[in-house]
Amino acid sequence: MSLVVVGSFGLDTVETPFGRREEVLGGSAVYFSLAASIFTEVKLAGNVGSDFPESAWRTLDSRRAVRTGIQIFEDKPTFRWSGRYEGDMNEAETLCTELNVLAEPPQVPADYRGAEFVFLANMGPDTQLKMLEELNGNTVFADTMNLWIDTQRENLVHLLSRLDGIVLNDAEARALTGESNLIRAGEALLRMGPRVAVVKKGEHGASLFERDFHFALPAYPTPQVVDPTGAGDSFAGGFLGSLAEMGEVNPANLRKAMAFGTVAASMTVERFSTEGLEKAAREQLERRYTELHDFVHFEA
Amino acid sequence: MSLVVVGSFGLDTVETPFGRREEVLGGSAVYFSLAASIFTEVKLAGNVGSDFPESAWRTLDSRRAVRTGIQIFEDKPTFRWSGRYEGDMNEAETLCTELNVLAEPPQVPADYRGAEFVFLANMGPDTQLKMLEELNGNTVFADTMNLWIDTQRENLVHLLSRLDGIVLNDAEARALTGESNLIRAGEALLRMGPRVAVVKKGEHGASLFERDFHFALPAYPTPQVVDPTGAGDSFAGGFLGSLAEMGEVNPANLRKAMAFGTVAASMTVERFSTEGLEKAAREQLERRYTELHDFVHFEA
Numbered sequence: 162m163s164l165v166v167v168g169s170f171g172l173d174t175v176e177t178p179f180g181r182r183e184e185v186l187g188g189s190a191v192y193f194s195l196a197a198s199i200f201t202e203v204k205l206a207g208n209v210g211s212d213f214p215e216s217a218w219r220t221l222d223s224r225r226a227v228r229t230g231i232q233i234f235e236d237k238p239t240f241r242w243s244g245r246y247e248g249d250m251n252e253a254e255t256l257c258t259e260l261n262v263l264a265e266p267p268q269v270p271a272d273y274r275g276a277e278f279v280f281l282a283n284m285g286p287d288t289q290l291k292m293l294e295e296l297n298g299n300t301v302f303a304d305t306m307n308l309w310i311d312t313q314r315e316n317l318v319h320l321l322s323r324l325d326g327i328v329l330n331d332a333e334a335r336a337l338t339g340e341s342n343l344i345r346a347g348e349a350l351l352r353m354g355p356r357v358a359v360v361k362k363g364e365h366g367a368s369l370f371e372r373d374f375h376f377a378l379p380a381y382p383t384p385q386v387v388d389p390t391g392a393g394d395s396f397a398g399g400f401l402g403s404l405a406e407m408g409e410v411n412p413a414n415l416r417k418a419m420a421f422g423t424v425a426a427s428m429t430v431e432r433f434s435t436e437g438l439e440k441a442a443r444e445q446l447e448r449r450y451t452e453l454h455d456f457v458h459f460e461a
Numbered sequence: 462m463s464l465v466v467v468g469s470f471g472l473d474t475v476e477t478p479f480g481r482r483e484e485v486l487g488g489s490a491v492y493f494s495l496a497a498s499i500f501t502e503v504k505l506a507g508n509v510g511s512d513f514p515e516s517a518w519r520t521l522d523s524r525r526a527v528r529t530g531i532q533i534f535e536d537k538p539t540f541r542w543s544g545r546y547e548g549d550m551n552e553a554e555t556l557c558t559e560l561n562v563l564a565e566p567p568q569v570p571a572d573y574r575g576a577e578f579v580f581l582a583n584m585g586p587d588t589q590l591k592m593l594e595e596l597n598g599n600t601v602f603a604d605t606m607n608l609w610i611d612t613q614r615e616n617l618v619h620l621l622s623r624l625d626g627i628v629l630n631d632a633e634a635r636a637l638t639g640e641s642n643l644i645r646a647g648e649a650l651l652r653m654g655p656r657v658a659v660v661k662k663g664e665h666g667a668s669l670f671e672r673d674f675h676f677a678l679p680a681y682p683t684p685q686v687v688d689p690t691g692a693g694d695s696f697a698g699g700f701l702g703s704l705a706e707m708g709e710v711n712p713a714n715l716r717k718a719m720a721f722g723t724v725a726a727s728m729t730v731e732r733f734s735t736e737g738l739e740k741a742a743r744e745q746l747e748r749r750y751t752e753l754h755d756f757v758h759f760e761a
Binding site for chain 2: 249250335343344345348366368375377382384386413416451458459461
């Protein structure tokens with residue numbers, strides 16, 4: 162089924178205990194679509210500058226990515242982010258953000274409208290609401306961040322009332338709902354509107370809340386986290402990409418999608434930038450899916 | 462199969478966002494044995510003062526607890542601990558510790574020796590080594606804490622080389638091994654000697670490492686954590702109690718034991734002190750075991 166992602170295409174400078182990389186491929190829509198396109202065709206929307214490297218499209222082009230929704234600005238540079246991870250690397254310290262082309266609203270081509278699945282990656286809830294209207298998708302998920310919880314809470318609450326699913330991390334879930342207990346936070350998110358709430362917990366895995374069931378998985382046991390940048394968007398890409406491939410949004414498929422999100426994220430964190438995800442083949446994700454199944458299996 | 466626990470019997474004063482309790486039942490061996498005795502007979506060893514409340518034995522006596530290893534000191538008070546939890550309640554702030562009777566070494570009766578399973582709850586590794594020698598158990602697990610990692614590392618390393626299993630929390634696993642990645646920390650623990658390493662992660666669940674397999678579970682999804690005191694010892698009690706009941710230490714049983722440890726801990730954190738665990742019946746643990754199985758289930 163058709164899947165559209167609206168989000169950022171960026172160049173990151175990142176420092177972790179394992180090294181430093183400058184001006185490498187990044188951005189929420191990039192990680193999302195690299196993961197999702199392993200499972201299904203992905204239609205991309207977002208803004209880049211003329212300095213966005215042509216080579217960046219190679220992997221996406223070789224998979225199933227449609228780029229008619231990419232706006233190239235000749236006079237503005239691509240979005241830049243730089244950050245640093247220390248210690249247990251569960252949180253990035255942002256050193257610098259240059260919005261550049263992200264100051265302009267994304268445009269969506271007419272043939273993106275009415276998509277079966279839509280992912281509105283992290284951006285202002287005002288822009289997400291506009292995209293939600295324009296795209297008129299069937300099943301719409303969105304991500305957010307603390308900045309918007311603090312500065313655009315009203316828009317975010319309005320957005321939530323119109324979403325099918327929200328994907329966010331544990332600190333954001335706590336901040337948005339005011340609940341320190343994550344189970345209560347998940348239930349509170351559902352009361353705000355969406356049918357599904359996915360709470361990402363970094364090295365501790367992820368939880369899914371739905372009216373009729375709760376589900377959780379630990380992270381795939383990767384012995385070396387080199388660069389956690391993009392793990393959450395890769396999770397969302399594996400989750401929604403596999404869900405779009407399966408088609409129907411039901412408990413069994415949501416559970417499987419959580420497992421595919423988990424293994425997609427594991428491919429990302431093992432290398433810098435998108436290196437791990439670019440190399441990831443379907444068979445590798447399927448193998449890790451089976452390993453993850455064994456990792457949590459105990460007799461009923 | 463026979464199970465012996467050596468540890469503390471105490472009176473706790475605890476403050477959480479849900480209230481304050483003074484001089485309530487606590488201690489590692491108390492939580493451990495309340496959980497383990499749901500599954501199997503537990504032989505207790507440890508020291509109490511004459512001020513240890515007689516009522517505290519009621520639940521243990523009604524289950525399967527042997528108390529010939531309890532030394533009662535007429536001239537010394539029972540061990541006291543007071544602490545406070547705030548925010549996400551994942552860590553206690555210790556306000557005061559009065560060792561009192563714990564300054565004396567525990568004694569083990571002759572008929573505790575050669576037990577099939579032994580749990581050496583958190584105490585100085587020097588004392589744990591002495592208990593390990595005296596008890597001469599078949600399968601010996603131990604807990605530890607940061608204090609001993611800092612002050613008795615050499616004894617602790619020696620203890621580890623003689624243990625079958627170590628049970629500790631994530632911060633302790635990181636501190637003891639110097640590995641910030643928990644998978645590497647788990648593998649490093651195995652290289653230090655034990656066949657099994659269980660890493661407890663509070664609200665994020667627990668992981669088990671064994672030479673031939675890794676296993677992990679999220680915490681049981683409890684919407685109200687009232688008092689996390691004793692959760693780790695309840696986990697250990699559910700884990701070793703069910704393992705002792707099953708008898709053989711093999712991968713399938715270790716996985717099931719992890720699930721029973723998880724649900725035992727969930728009973729503890731929902732109420733103050735031992736209130737939740739005292740009320741817990743076998744059927745309730747079995748029901749939560751089934752719910753936990755469903756909570757992590759996805760199609761292979």
